[in-house]
Amino acid sequence: MLGDKPGQHQSRTLQLQPVRIARDEHPVSRAQISKNALTVLYGLKKAGYQACLVGGGVRDLLVDIKPKDFDIATDALPEEVRKVFRNCRLIGRRFRLAHVHFGREIIEVATYRAAHDKAETSDQASTKDAQIVRDNVFGNRDEDALRRDFSINALYYDITDFSIIDYFGGFEDIAKRQLRMIGTPDQRYREDPVRLLRAVRLAAKLDFSIEKATAEPISQLGPLLDNVPRARLFEEMLKLFQSGHAQRSYEMLQQYDLTQHLLLWPVEVNPVDQNLVELA
Structure with missing residues (x-):
């Protein structure tokens, strides 16, 4: 794991044990990933940040569907993503995101999210009638995986070694x-x-x-x-x-x-x- 940089967060208590599926054990290839998404992944990696393809892009490739878009998760804060890419715009209040623009294609970059009980102000996180109405508490990859909805959406394609990090058995659920x-x-x-x-x-x-x-x-x-x-x-x-x-x-x-x-x-x-x- 890459070392912390200013603005990067590490969990003090959470200890998950994800399975790392090696490149020769899964079918996802860089040739199937948008060149612009790869540019963002490698750009963040070069800047010293973690960067993973995550969610529907990984899931769809594993079931042999061409992804409609490619989303990236990182430990870089939105403002830090904007410093890395001049073609980046920050959007959203409920859920702060970085959009990196390549002509008509937009690569969405989200900072790892953490649990709401780590929020220090209502600007970071707030709920109404048990529903999340603001979600900007940043954390690390383990915490981010816990915040995702379905196991098949908690699969992270790691650009450092092209492995897939599986937190909750999503790889097996796809097989089932x-x-x-x-x-x-x-x-x-x-x-x-x-x-x-x-x-x-x-x-x-x-x-x-x-x-x-x-x-x-x-x-x-x-x-x-x-x-x-x-x-x-x-x-x-x-x-x-x-x-x-x-x-x-x-x-x-x-x-x-x-x-x-x-x-x-x-x-x-x-x-x-x-x-x-x-x-x-």
Whole structure:
């Protein structure tokens, strides 16, 4: 692990034991990764920071899907990322991010996040009705992995040796074609109710099953979506219905009784499909 630099954070108590999957044990190749994403990964590495491809980019490559985008996680603070790349812009208040621009392609860089109980001010983290409304407590890679939603999204492609760092058995879950929540599903859904929709979307997109404990609370917690800002629901709806798996997504929304929480008008007044179209 690279040594600390000013602004980099190390956990004093957290000790996870992730599995490191060597390059010859997984199919992900640099040839499959955007040249611009590689530029950012190597640029951060050269500047002395950790840098990993993470989330959907790694997951999709492992299931032989071409990623729509490539996201990077690092121990560099947003302001430090901007110092490394002149073509960088910082965005977001709820979730501070660095966007590195290469013409029409944007590489999103997120600083490792830590638990909210490490926040020193409300500007770093805040919640409302158990939901996270601000999320800017920075930490290290172990802490960041704990903050991710599903095991298959907590896989880190390490540019230093091209290995994949697996914290919660995501590599095995991909082999089993199952979606499994990290931590206690009920609590994680309450932290961010959009995860209810994300579970459906990813299962539909990847043709995965939803692991039993992960699936059980979904129908019961559907009403939490009623308090989610419409802009966030709109963004998730676009992903559900405009990414090539609309029919399967709709079937699963019905299966878990979520459609009623995505409607602008009561079902008895307008057909479900018309309401969904109106929202989208």
